[in-house]
Amino acid sequence: MSTGERLQAIDLRRVRAVSGMRRWWSRLPRGTRFAVLAVVAVLLYLLPVLNPPIITTPDSDFATVLFTVTTYCLAALGLNVVVGMAGLLDLGYVGFYAVGAYSVAMFASPSSSIATKYPWLVCVPIAIALSMIAGAILGGPTLRLRGDYLAIVTLGFGEIVRLSAVNSPGLGAAAGITSIPHPPGALNGQPIFSVLDAKPYYWLGLTLVFVVVALVRNIENSRVGRSWLAIREDEDAAELMGVPTFKFKLWAFAIGAAVGGLSGAMFAGKQGFVSPDSFPVLTSVLFLAAVVVGGAGNRLGVIVGAIAVAYLPERFRGFQNSRYMIFGLALILMSIFRPQGLIPNRRREVELADRKLDEVGVEVNA
Amino acid sequence: MKFLIDNFWTLTSTGLTQGAIYALIALGYTLVYGVLQLINFAHSEVFMVGSFFAMWTLNALASHEGHAGALLIIGLLVLAGIAAMIGSGITALFVEFIAYRPLRRRNAPRLVFLISAIGASIAISEAFGIFISRNILPVPQLVQPKVVLTLFGSQIYNMQVIIVAASIVMMVGLDQFIRRTRLGRGVRAVAQDQDTAALMGVNKDRVIALTFLLGGLMAGGAALLYTQQFGLTRFNVGFLLGIKAFTAAVLGGIGNLRGALLGGLVLGLAENYGSALVGSQWRDVVAFVLLIVILMFRPTGILGESLGKARA
Structure with a gap:
C-alpha cells in the first residue's frame, strides 16, 4: 500500500466518522442541539478573555488575531455565495472588500476628500450598498463569460480597484486615508471601541458572523438558493428549465459583494486607516483558498477554512519568514488529498463519489 | 493626446517589444489551457525561475565586461538563454508532476486544480524569496544600447x-513543431479529445x-529577453507579468497559439497608447479594462479558442 493509498484509507474512515456524527447530531432533540450551540457560542465570545494556552497566539495580540479571523470568516462566507453556491469563480473578491473599506473611509474620515464625517454606523450601510453596486457593475457585463474567463476578468477587476485607489488623489492615493472613526458606544465614559483593546471588535465581528450565517442559510434554502445550485450544477439545463440564470448570477455577485463590503467596513473601523497596500491580489487568493480549503458550498466548512487561512499563519509567527511558503505547500497537499475541502458540502461529496463511479465505469467498459 | 501623436512611433516600437515578451509567456498559458482547459497559475513562477537562471549564468560568465566582441556576446546570450530555458522547463515539469498529475489521477474538480496551482505558485515564489533574496537583483545587460535605425x-x-x-523565431518554431511533428500531432490530438487520443495510442501523460x-x-526565452531589456529580476517578478501574459492569451483567444502572439502585441501596444493618453500610472488599468471590453464583445478572444482545431 503506498503512502497515498494509506492516506486515502484514513481519509475514508474520517469521512465515515463525520457523516456518522452528522446523523447523530440531527437526531438529537431540538432543545439539546440549541443548548449545545448556545454553549459553543458563549465559549467563542469568551475566547479572548480566557486566552486558552495552546490556542492563544504568543507572538501577537490574541484578540486582534481573532478579529482578523472574523473579517476573514465574513469575506469567506460572502465569497462562498459566489463560488460555492453559484459556482462562479471570482479571483477579485478583495475588490469588494476594498470598496467596503474605502466607502467607510471616504464618508467617515475627516481627512478624506469629501469629509462628510458620518459616524461609522451610518457608513456601514453605505459601504454595503456601494459594494453591492460594485458587484452589479462588475457582474453586468462579465457574467455572460464562463469559468476561467470570468476568473481572469474578476482578477483584473480586483487590480483595477486597487490601482484606482493608488492613482486617485481623491482616494488618498498611495498613502491612503487616515483617522477613520471607530464604531460608536461608550461605557462609563470610556469609548468601547478604541485602539487599546481589540476584544470589542472581535465580539462585534463574531456577532456579524452569526447574523450573516443565519442570513445566508435562509437564502440558501430559498428559491434563490435553489436556483444557484441549479446554475452551479449545469447552467444550460437550468436556463432550459426556466431559471433566469443571468439574473440569479447577478444576485449572487451582488450579495457576495455586499458581505465582502461589510467585512471591509469592519476592517476599516478597527484599523483606523486604509491604504491600497491592504488589498493586494494575494488577499483574494487567500479568501478563495479559505473557501476551497474549507469546503466550497458549506457554511461551516468555509468558516473552518477562513480560520485556517487567517489564524494558522498568526499562530506560527515563529516561522514568519517561511509561512507563506508552507501555506502554498499546504494548498497543494490539500488539493491532492482532500479535493472536496475539510468539511465538504454534502451534495458536492455525492457529486465527487459519482465522478469516481464514472471513472470506474469507463475502466470496466474499456 | 498631443503626447500620443508626437511619440506615436516610439510608443509603437516599445509597445511591440513589451508585447513580444507578453506573447512568449502567454504561449505557456495557452498551451496548457488548450490541452487541459485549466489555467496554469504557476506559470508566472516558471518565468521567474528562468530569469534567475539567466541571471546566475550571466553573473558567472560575464564578470569581465567592457571589451567583449559581438560573437562572445551572442555566445553568452545563447548560453544564458539555454540556462533560462532549462530552469523554466524543469520548473514547468515540476509543477505538472507536483500540482497537476496527482490531481488528474484523482479526477479532482476543476476548481481544485486552480488552488493547487496557486499553492505551487506561492510556494515557489516564496522559496526563492526565502532562500535566495527578497531584493531586486540586478542582471548584467550584455548588449550596449545602440540606435539601429530611425x-x-x-x-x-x-x-x-x-x-x-x-x-x-521562437513562436514560428513552436507553431511548426505543433503543426508538423509527430509529438505536435500528439499535443493536438490530446487537446481535441483526451480519451479518444488515449485510445488511439497517444500517451496522455x-x-x-x-x-x-x-x-x-x-x-x-522570455525570461532572458526580459532580463536583457530591464536588467533586473526579483522573486515576485512573475506575478504582474504573469497576469498580463494571461490577459494577452485570453485577448487573442486562449488555446490558440497565434492568438497568443496577436494578444501579446495588441496588449503591449494598447498599454503604451493608453498610458500615453491617460497617464502612465494607469497603464495596468488600461490593460485590464481592455480585457473586459474585448471579452464583452468577443467572449472567446480575438481569434477564438482552437489548439485542437485545424487552424492551430
Missing part, C-alpha cells in the same frame, strides 16, 4: 529588434508533460 523620427534600439526577432515543457521553454 523610423518616422523614432529611434529603434538594437535590443528591441533582438527581442521582437527572437520572439517571432507524456503529451501533457510535453505541453508544460514547451510552455516552460518559451517562458525561459
